[in-house]
Amino acid sequence: MDNSRRSFLKTATVLAGVAAVPVSLMSREAFAAKVAKASMQYQDTPKNGAQCSTCMQFIPGKSAKASGTCKVVDGSISPEGWCLAYSAKS
Numbered sequence: 001m002d003n004s005r006r007s008f009l010k011t012a013t014v015l016a017g018v019a020a021v022p023v024s025l026m027s028r029e030a031f032a033a034k035v036a037k038a039s040m041q042y043q044d045t046p047k048n049g050a051q052c053s054t055c056m057q058f059i060p061g062k063s064a065k066a067s068g069t070c071k072v073v074d075g076s077i078s079p080e081g082w083c084l085a086y087s088a089k090s
């Protein structure tokens with residue numbers, strides 16, 4: 001392989017690696033992003049007996065009555081809350 005071709009391939013490989021970094025970071029951020037409470041019609045009270053503490057997306061707080069977080073909805077989540085994404089634990 002001549003030097004110019006080797007040099008070109010080396011440069012192309014480095015550029016491809018540099019270009020791939022932002023894409024992988026964007027993907028990780030996109031997966032980590034949560035939805036705003038308002039867009040999921042979140043409320044701090046149960047709905048028809050369904051509430052966050054019985055939802056598979058709920059991450060409990062320090063105690064059963066403490067607010068926790070949600071894998072889907074952003075912000076502090078009441079164990080007695082509810083939103084459109086409610087999905088009962090099986």
Ligand code: SF4
Nearest residue numbers: 052055057058070083
């Ligand atoms: S998905 Fe909705 S109902 Fe379920 S824990 Fe999150 S906020 Fe509560």
